[in-house]
Amino acid sequence: MKYNFGYLFDLITVITEKELKVRYKSSFLGYLWSIANPLLFAMIYYFIFKLIMRVQIPNYTVFLITGLFPWQWFAGSTSNSLFSFISNAQIIKKTVFPRSVIPFCNVFMEFLHFLCTIPVIIVFLIIYDMSPSLSWLWGIPLIGLGQMILTYGLALILSTLNLFFRDLERFISLGIMLMFYCTPILYSVDLIPAEYHWLIDANPLSLMILSWRDLFMHGVIDYGNILHLYFYSFTTLLIGVWVFNKLKFRFAEIL
């Protein structure tokens, strides 16, 4: 069956609303938690790396949060997507709708949280005597779309495979932690010894984080990096769509 675009839009709205409501149903501070969480981590890292280990990176707080907030979007959607089909078993088994919408809503919801953190970035920029740049207007949608596609592709793969191999989640939480330290979030690229540079070059997440940081801190858009990021994004999406289409008819049986 073909679905028209307007209906898909309605579906995404309703499911995202639902996910948000379910998540914040019994929490008093609501979505403030999604800002508080990365902010707290930023404080911890600031304390350890700036105050104790005395890392010589200027404006280290801004440096940290411009990496941590986009990372939070990526890591949050990746780990949530593992359960996107499992936690919606009821509606998958009993109704017919394009299932690929659910992981998308997961990624989209984390994206909304990310948008809520941008004002925090602006506040810190001002504290450190910097200011937002006009290039944000096209920079944020451009990098945001790249990250959205990359994350959605990955979410499709993980949400599908996790139905068949339920212990995938253990690997993924380890993997996310590993990637966190392999991505220049806490440190800058020029601190890395030359022989380990391949760690950064072969890592699409570094491209993503570096693009965000360039944009937020300096208002600079490195189109080469972004093109590179899009290449990884579409490759991941293609694999994701392939895996999903291959297995989607078995979802209702296995849940």
Add this chain to the structure above:
Amino acid sequence: MSVAIEFKNVTKRYPLYHHIGSGIKELIFNPKRALSMLSGRSYLAIEDISFQVLKGESVALIGRNGAGKSTSLSLVAGVIKPSTGSVFVKGRVASMLELGGGFHPELTGRENIRLNATLLGLRRKELNAKIDKIIEYSELGEFIDEPIRVYSSGMLAKLGFSVITQVDPDILIIDEVLAVGDISFQKKCIKTINEFRSKGVTILFVSHNMDDIEKICNKVIWIENHKVRRIGNSKEIINDYRAFMQ
């Protein structure tokens, strides 16, 4: 009359997935066994079933628990695919496959109406226009803003059925959900179903209540041991079925 639903030699096997629990470890240390299990043991739900439902007919599926009625309905709804054979369905299907199916326990009745109606294919605008009617039909009163995990099974059935009333389907599937409502609500449901019938909607109905079936359906498919045992006029088949079950 045109055909609305057609099953041609449909067989459905469910793989027994429970062993997959061992997951990746099994796949790494014992790949042959893990993969053979994926295609190996299975449970036969329905075997070589063929039937036709014409547009505008209302048909009941009867048979013991586990005979394959719900599997057949899921196939029509398109939630699962047949292992062999083909299922042809023409038009928009609205299904109520289970009590509380398509609902989320933490959301309120009102929020669940939005979710469920959208999943059934209603657009936002249509829904905004119809939501008051749905709530009125459900008779839930102030419970509509309570999370549905506190609902009784009768209230769940009311909520589910009232969403269905405002959808505009070509084929309507109802699986054993009327049984838990009170008598006056059951009557109301049967009246609504008959209104759908008179609008030319094809109806597929599963119930263990033969009186309901006689009120709603003109044709009965009797499934026994995963196969079609008889198809025909409701009165005749119900009599035989009653005699058989004694």
